[in-house]
Amino acid sequence: MPNTLGVTGPQGPPGPAGPVSAVVAGTGVTIGGTASTPSVNVLYGTTAATAAQGNDARLSDMRAPTAGSAFYVQNGTTPQTANFNISGNGTVGGTLTASNVTFSDGSTQTTAASNFSVNFPDGINGTSMLIPIGTTGYTIPAGKTLYIISFYGTGGGATLSVGGNAYFSFGSGTSGFLALPMVFPSGSTLSVNTGTLNVTAIER
Numbered sequence: 648m649p650n651t652l653g654v655t656g657p658q659g660p661p662g663p664a665g666p667v668s669a670v671v672a673g674t675g676v677t678i679g680g681t682a683s684t685p686s687v688n689v690l691y692g693t694t695a696a697t698a699a700q701g702n703d704a705r706l707s708d709m710r711a712p713t714a715g716s717a718f719y720v721q722n723g724t725t726p727q728t729a730n731f732n733i734s735g736n737g738t739v740g741g742t743l744t745a746s747n748v749t750f751s752d753g754s755t756q757t758t759a760a761s762n763f764s765v766n767f768p769d770g771i772n773g774t775s776m777l778i779p780i781g782t783t784g785y786t787i788p789a790g791k792t793l794y795i796i797s798f799y800g801t802g803g804g805a806t807l808s809v810g811g812n813a814y815f816s817f818g819s820g821t822s823g824f825l826a827l828p829m830v831f832p833s834g835s836t837l838s839v840n841t842g843t844l845n846v847t848a849i850e851r
Contacts, residue, residue, distance in 0.1 A: 779845050780807070784838030787831055787850070794828040797847040805842040809835050817844060 670685045672678045674696050680686035690697050699705060712718035720729045778785055787793045800817035807814045809831060819842065828849075831837065 794849045
């Protein structure tokens with residue numbers, strides 16, 4: 648009888664895995680076990696190239712700067728000895744309180760002594776004045792700052808100019824209180840081209 652092949656049977660189950668040829672330990676791990684059944688273990692510790700465990704005290708202890716440090720600024724109402732320096736802009740929704748203020752030109756202001764406000768950075772303990780500004784002009788004295796808080800104009804089509812720059816025009820009988828004072832430094836000359844502008848101002 649001739650020798651013939653039958654139909655191919657199903658695939659048998661896979662055999663056991665062969666031995667691992669090599670395991671290379673990276674940073675923070677160690678290799679244990681045997682060549683055929685190696686184990687990879689995390690190397691815990693507090694030095695370089697080690698990992699921190701979940702109960703490591705370094706994960707929950709206070710780190711510098713700590714509360715009370717001059718480099719730690721925190722919320723609250725208790726004064727603390729600290730400094731901060733911001734290069735951008737800021738917004739205060741409530742009240743900003745300061746004992747001393749230094750402006751960008753280097754000048755300083757002690758608020759308690761001078762009734763400082765943002766609108767009157769030189770303080771409001773100055774001389775209240777009614778100044779009639781005419782065509783000949785009014786020059787603010789040396790060392791003084793003028794804060795115009797209201798005005799009353801006589802003369803139609805007149806314009807207030809300071810140092811050759813026009814600020815606003817007014818007509819005869821025009822008056823108003825300014826929401827924010829108009830501030831002019833010492834040496835500035837205020838004048839009108841016609842009529843008179845009577846201003847209520849504080850000169851400090």
